[in-house]
Amino acid sequence: MKITGVTIIKNAILNDYPIVEAICSILPVVDEMIVSIDKGEDDTDTLIRSIDSAKIKIVYSEWDMNLRQGGTVLAVETNKALQYVSDDTDWVFYIQGDEVVHEKYHANILASTRKHLDNKKVEGLLFNYVHFYATYDYIGDSRRWYNKEVRIIRHNRNITAYRDAQGFRLDNKKVKVKQIDASVYHYGWVKSPAQMIAKHKNVGRFWFEESEEWQNYLKTEGVYDFSDYDSLTTFTDTHPQVMHKRVTNQNWKLDIDISKKKFKLTDRFLYWFEKKTGIRPFDFKNYTII
Numbered sequence: 001m002k003i004t005g006v007t008i009i010k011n012a013i014l015n016d017y018p019i020v021e022a023i024c025s026i027l028p029v030v031d032e033m034i035v036s037i038d039k040g041e042d043d044t045d046t047l048i049r050s051i052d053s054a055k056i057k058i059v060y061s062e063w064d065m066n067l068r069q070g071g072t073v074l075a076v077e078t079n080k081a082l083q084y085v086s087d088d089t090d091w092v093f094y095i096q097g098d099e100v101v102h103e104k105y106h107a108n109i110l111a112s113t114r115k116h117l118d119n120k121k122v123e124g125l126l127f128n129y130v131h132f133y134a135t136y137d138y139i140g141d142s143r144r145w146y147n148k149e150v151r152i153i154r155h156n157r158n159i160t161a162y163r164d165a166q167g168f169r170l171d172n173k174k175v176k177v178k179q180i181d182a183s184v185y186h187y188g189w190v191k192s193p194a195q196m197i198a199k200h201k202n203v204g205r206f207w208f209e210e211s212e213e214w215q216n217y218l219k220t221e222g223v224y225d226f227s228d229y230d231s232l233t234t235f236t237d238t239h240p241q242v243m244h245k246r247v248t249n250q251n252w253k254l255d256i257d258i259s260k261k262k263f264k265l266t267d268r269f270l271y272w273f274e275k276k277t278g279i280r281p282f283d284f285k286n287y288t289i290i
Helices: 019-029 046-049 069-082 103-115 191-204 212-219 241-250 264-275
Strands: 002-011 034-036 056-060 091-092 099-101 124-133 138-140 148-154 160-161 167-170 176-189 232-234
Touching: 002 019, 002 046, 002 069, 002 264, 019 034, 019 046, 019 099, 019 103, 034 046, 034 160, 046 056, 069 160, 099 103, 103 124, 103 176, 148 167, 148 176
Parallel strands: 002 034, 002 091, 034 056, 124 176
Antiparallel strands: 091 148, 099 176, 124 138, 124 148, 138 232, 160 167
């Protein structure tokens, strides 16, 4: 069995992506790691080359920013990177630049890929998600955050990234998946208030067309307001080992009152129902569980 990791990255230093941690977090479970780089405006290339692993295969691409609306460029670049996966690969492990896998899940991930290897009906493996917010101490626990997504797909040239590469499709149909006992830790919302507003301006280019409104936003000053949440809870588990340095070096502090819930009436009921039953009704699923 062969597993190939795939990721795409642009301006990792400028936007302070934990891309090194993301890659290193799955290196123990992949046989090869394809990293597609747009050299962008910083030295992301040198950053990736600093990772000491013979598994890493670096390829280069130039992102077409004319495809920015809805994050289309991210799917396009993901599909381009998937073309470098060798024919003898069984599973593709896709990870984004702000996602990290805890080492405690490695054994479960490998066991699941072996278990479903010969069942061709299984086109992907479904991970749980933990979304960190503001600091490494808080996580989002409302419906605002997607709670599951596909991150391992069967190697099939007809499986392609969907929309902004959050999910995948096979011949324009949702991939059929099995849930596995593993989580992806999403750190994209962990920045200092100053870092976050800068990232919004940089990364927003992947979603928004040029407009007067967008240009005015780019000229605004200030810091990000982390009070814009509906529900948070405290993270009480451990972070992946590859993230320990970042967690230790956090140089900002935000005290958030997690007792405050900011729901509309319907969302409040759905939140309560999910906490009581573990069921999330009316939620969009980017996959079909079999």
